[in-house]
Amino acid sequence: MGSGHDVSYAMQPMLRERMSETKLNGAEKRARRELGKLFDAAWKREAKAAGWGYLKPTSFKRIDDWFVYLDPEISTERNSSKISAAVKPFAIDDLMSRILGFEGLDGTPLSLRARGPHCLVVPMFSSSIEGDLNRMIELATEFSKTMPVRVEGLTLADFADFSAAPAGHVSAEQVAALILAGEEEEAAKLCDLAIAIKQWGGPARTTADGKIVSFFHFARQWIDEHRDA
Known part of the structure:
Protein backbone atom coordinates (compact mmCIF):
# COMPACT_ATOMS: atom_id res chain seq x y z
CA MET A 1 0.00 0.00 0.00
CA GLY A 2 2.40 2.73 -1.01
CA SER A 3 4.11 3.79 2.17
CA GLY A 4 1.86 1.59 4.30
CA HIS A 5 3.38 -1.20 6.32
CA ASP A 6 1.23 -4.14 7.36
CA VAL A 7 1.94 -5.69 10.75
CA SER A 8 0.71 -9.03 12.04
CA TYR A 9 -0.18 -8.62 15.69
CA ALA A 10 0.79 -12.19 16.38
CA MET A 11 4.33 -11.00 15.73
CA GLN A 12 4.44 -7.42 16.90
CA PRO A 13 2.30 -5.30 19.22
CA MET A 14 0.74 -2.17 17.80
CA LEU A 15 2.91 0.94 18.10
CA ARG A 16 0.63 3.81 19.04
CA GLU A 17 1.36 7.38 18.16
CA ARG A 18 1.48 9.72 21.16
CA MET A 19 1.11 13.48 21.15
CA SER A 20 4.10 15.56 22.14
CA GLU A 21 2.52 18.99 22.14
CA THR A 22 5.09 20.39 24.56
CA LYS A 23 7.28 21.05 21.51
CA LEU A 24 4.56 23.03 19.69
CA ASN A 25 3.44 26.60 20.14
CA GLY A 26 -0.20 27.56 20.65
CA ALA A 27 -1.00 28.05 16.98
CA GLU A 28 0.61 24.74 16.05
CA LYS A 29 -1.33 22.92 18.75
CA ARG A 30 -4.61 24.34 17.47
CA ALA A 31 -3.69 23.39 13.91
CA ARG A 32 -2.94 19.81 14.95
CA ARG A 33 -6.20 19.52 16.85
CA GLU A 34 -8.08 20.87 13.85
CA LEU A 35 -6.35 18.30 11.64
CA GLY A 36 -7.60 15.56 13.95
CA LYS A 37 -11.17 16.87 13.75
CA LEU A 38 -11.02 17.07 9.97
CA PHE A 39 -9.64 13.54 9.77
CA ASP A 40 -12.43 12.17 12.00
CA ALA A 41 -15.13 13.92 9.97
CA ALA A 42 -13.71 12.75 6.65
CA TRP A 43 -13.25 9.18 7.87
CA LYS A 44 -16.84 9.08 9.15
CA ARG A 45 -18.15 10.11 5.72
CA GLU A 46 -16.01 7.58 3.87
CA ALA A 47 -16.75 4.71 6.25
CA LYS A 48 -20.51 5.24 6.26
CA ALA A 49 -20.57 5.64 2.48
CA ALA A 50 -18.85 2.25 2.20
CA GLY A 51 -21.44 0.58 4.43
CA TRP A 52 -19.54 0.53 7.71
CA GLY A 53 -21.19 1.32 11.01
CA TYR A 54 -19.60 4.20 12.90
CA LEU A 55 -18.94 5.04 16.54
CA LYS A 56 -16.41 7.86 16.82
CA PRO A 57 -13.65 7.31 15.93
CA THR A 58 -14.10 3.69 14.91
CA SER A 59 -16.02 1.89 12.19
CA PHE A 60 -17.27 -1.68 12.20
CA LYS A 61 -18.83 -4.25 9.93
CA ARG A 62 -19.78 -7.91 9.70
CA ILE A 63 -17.85 -9.71 6.97
CA ASP A 64 -19.05 -13.30 6.57
CA ASP A 65 -18.49 -15.02 9.95
CA TRP A 66 -16.22 -12.26 11.29
CA PHE A 67 -16.70 -8.92 12.99
CA VAL A 68 -14.18 -6.30 11.88
CA TYR A 69 -13.48 -3.13 13.85
CA LEU A 70 -11.34 -0.40 12.27
CA ASP A 71 -9.56 2.04 14.55
CA PRO A 72 -7.88 4.98 12.79
CA GLU A 73 -5.47 7.04 14.86
CA ILE A 74 -4.36 10.47 13.71
CA SER A 75 -1.01 11.83 14.80
CA THR A 76 -1.24 15.43 15.95
CA GLU A 77 2.50 15.89 15.63
CA ARG A 78 2.80 15.35 11.89
CA ASN A 79 0.65 14.42 8.93
CA SER A 80 0.52 10.70 9.52
CA SER A 81 -1.83 8.17 11.00
CA LYS A 82 -2.18 4.50 11.77
CA ILE A 83 -5.24 2.41 11.15
CA SER A 84 -5.62 -1.01 12.75
CA ALA A 85 -8.15 -3.76 12.18
CA ALA A 86 -9.38 -5.78 15.13
CA VAL A 87 -11.06 -9.01 14.08
CA LYS A 88 -13.10 -11.57 15.99
CA PRO A 89 -15.57 -14.36 15.23
CA PHE A 90 -19.02 -12.82 14.89
CA ALA A 91 -20.51 -15.42 17.25
CA ILE A 92 -18.02 -14.93 20.08
CA ASP A 93 -19.84 -12.08 21.85
CA ASP A 94 -23.13 -13.98 21.88
CA LEU A 95 -21.36 -17.03 23.31
CA MET A 96 -19.55 -14.95 25.91
CA SER A 97 -22.79 -13.32 27.00
CA ARG A 98 -24.58 -16.64 27.39
CA ILE A 99 -21.68 -18.24 29.27
CA LEU A 100 -21.82 -15.41 31.81
CA GLY A 101 -25.57 -15.93 32.21
CA PHE A 102 -26.78 -12.89 30.29
CA GLU A 103 -29.08 -12.65 27.29
CA GLY A 104 -27.47 -13.39 23.96
CA LEU A 105 -26.76 -10.72 21.37
CA ASP A 106 -28.73 -12.18 18.47
CA GLY A 107 -30.88 -9.45 16.95
CA THR A 108 -29.11 -6.63 18.80
CA PRO A 109 -27.37 -3.71 17.05
CA LEU A 110 -23.92 -4.40 15.64
CA SER A 111 -22.58 -1.54 17.75
CA LEU A 112 -22.88 -3.72 20.87
CA ARG A 113 -20.14 -5.90 19.46
CA ALA A 114 -17.95 -2.84 19.04
CA ARG A 115 -18.57 -1.27 22.44
CA GLY A 116 -20.51 -3.89 24.39
CA PRO A 117 -19.59 -5.33 27.79
CA HIS A 118 -18.09 -8.49 26.30
CA CYS A 119 -16.28 -6.87 23.39
CA LEU A 120 -13.40 -9.20 22.62
CA VAL A 121 -11.30 -7.78 19.84
CA VAL A 122 -7.82 -8.91 18.91
CA PRO A 123 -5.79 -6.54 16.70
CA MET A 124 -4.61 -8.53 13.70
CA PHE A 125 -3.66 -6.09 10.94
CA SER A 126 -2.48 -2.49 10.70
CA SER A 127 -1.19 0.05 8.23
CA SER A 128 0.82 3.23 8.74
CA ILE A 129 -0.11 5.95 6.27
CA GLU A 130 1.32 9.40 5.60
CA GLY A 131 0.51 12.42 3.49
CA ASP A 132 -1.93 15.30 3.53
CA LEU A 133 -5.46 14.82 4.85
CA ASN A 134 -6.91 13.62 1.55
CA ARG A 135 -4.08 11.14 1.04
CA MET A 136 -4.43 9.73 4.56
CA ILE A 137 -8.16 9.21 4.06
CA GLU A 138 -7.54 7.65 0.66
CA LEU A 139 -5.05 5.14 2.07
CA ALA A 140 -7.23 4.37 5.08
CA THR A 141 -10.14 3.66 2.74
CA GLU A 142 -7.95 1.41 0.60
CA PHE A 143 -6.95 -0.48 3.74
CA SER A 144 -10.61 -0.98 4.71
CA LYS A 145 -11.34 -2.45 1.28
CA THR A 146 -8.77 -5.19 1.88
CA MET A 147 -10.68 -6.61 4.84
CA PRO A 148 -12.80 -9.19 2.94
CA VAL A 149 -9.65 -10.71 1.44
CA ARG A 150 -7.81 -10.61 4.77
CA VAL A 151 -10.55 -12.39 6.73
CA GLU A 152 -11.40 -14.86 3.97
CA GLY A 153 -8.69 -17.28 5.01
CA LEU A 154 -8.98 -16.81 8.77
CA THR A 155 -10.06 -19.73 10.94
CA LEU A 156 -11.11 -20.10 14.55
CA ALA A 157 -7.76 -21.78 15.15
CA ASP A 158 -6.03 -18.65 13.84
Missing part, protein backbone atom coordinates in the same frame (compact mmCIF):
# COMPACT_ATOMS: atom_id res chain seq x y z
CA PHE A 159 -8.04 -16.48 16.21
CA ALA A 160 -7.31 -18.77 19.15
CA ASP A 161 -3.59 -18.54 18.38
CA PHE A 162 -3.71 -14.75 18.04
CA SER A 163 -5.57 -14.35 21.32
CA ALA A 164 -3.43 -16.71 23.39
CA ALA A 165 -2.07 -15.20 26.59
CA PRO A 166 1.63 -15.26 27.56
CA ALA A 167 2.90 -18.52 29.03
CA GLY A 168 1.48 -19.21 32.47
CA HIS A 169 -1.68 -17.19 31.86
CA VAL A 170 -5.01 -17.85 30.18
CA SER A 171 -6.92 -15.73 27.70
CA ALA A 172 -10.72 -15.56 27.93
CA GLU A 173 -10.78 -14.87 24.20
CA GLN A 174 -8.87 -18.07 23.51
CA VAL A 175 -11.17 -20.12 25.73
CA ALA A 176 -14.25 -18.75 23.95
CA ALA A 177 -12.70 -19.37 20.52
CA LEU A 178 -11.86 -22.97 21.42
CA ILE A 179 -15.44 -23.58 22.53
CA LEU A 180 -16.71 -22.14 19.25
CA ALA A 181 -14.32 -24.42 17.38
CA GLY A 182 -15.59 -27.50 19.20
CA GLU A 183 -12.35 -27.88 21.20
CA GLU A 184 -14.14 -28.03 24.55
CA GLU A 185 -11.59 -30.32 26.20
CA GLU A 186 -8.73 -27.94 25.44
CA ALA A 187 -10.86 -25.02 26.63
CA ALA A 188 -11.64 -26.90 29.84
CA LYS A 189 -7.93 -27.46 30.52
CA LEU A 190 -7.27 -23.74 30.14
CA CYS A 191 -10.16 -22.92 32.48
CA ASP A 192 -8.80 -25.35 35.07
CA LEU A 193 -5.39 -23.68 34.83
CA ALA A 194 -6.86 -20.20 35.23
CA ILE A 195 -8.89 -21.31 38.24
CA ALA A 196 -5.91 -23.10 39.80
CA ILE A 197 -3.67 -20.03 39.57
CA LYS A 198 -6.55 -17.77 40.65
CA GLN A 199 -6.24 -15.66 37.53
CA TRP A 200 -8.40 -12.55 37.43
CA GLY A 201 -8.90 -9.89 34.83
CA GLY A 202 -11.25 -10.02 31.90
CA PRO A 203 -14.99 -10.67 32.02
CA ALA A 204 -16.62 -11.64 35.30
CA ARG A 205 -20.02 -11.49 36.96
CA THR A 206 -21.27 -10.69 40.43
CA THR A 207 -23.64 -13.36 41.75
CA ALA A 208 -26.81 -12.74 43.75
CA ASP A 209 -24.89 -13.18 47.01
CA GLY A 210 -22.34 -10.55 46.00
CA LYS A 211 -19.54 -12.92 45.02
CA ILE A 212 -17.47 -12.02 41.95
CA VAL A 213 -17.03 -15.05 39.72
CA SER A 214 -14.56 -15.09 36.84
CA PHE A 215 -15.39 -16.00 33.26
CA PHE A 216 -13.29 -19.15 33.61
CA HIS A 217 -15.56 -20.57 36.32
CA PHE A 218 -18.63 -19.91 34.20
CA ALA A 219 -16.97 -21.31 31.07
CA ARG A 220 -15.95 -24.50 32.90
CA GLN A 221 -19.52 -24.97 34.07
CA TRP A 222 -20.81 -24.25 30.55
CA ILE A 223 -18.52 -26.90 29.06
CA ASP A 224 -19.71 -29.52 31.56
CA GLU A 225 -23.37 -28.69 30.95
CA HIS A 226 -23.03 -28.82 27.15
CA ARG A 227 -20.59 -31.72 26.92
CA ASP A 228 -23.23 -34.18 25.74
CA ALA A 229 -25.62 -31.68 24.20
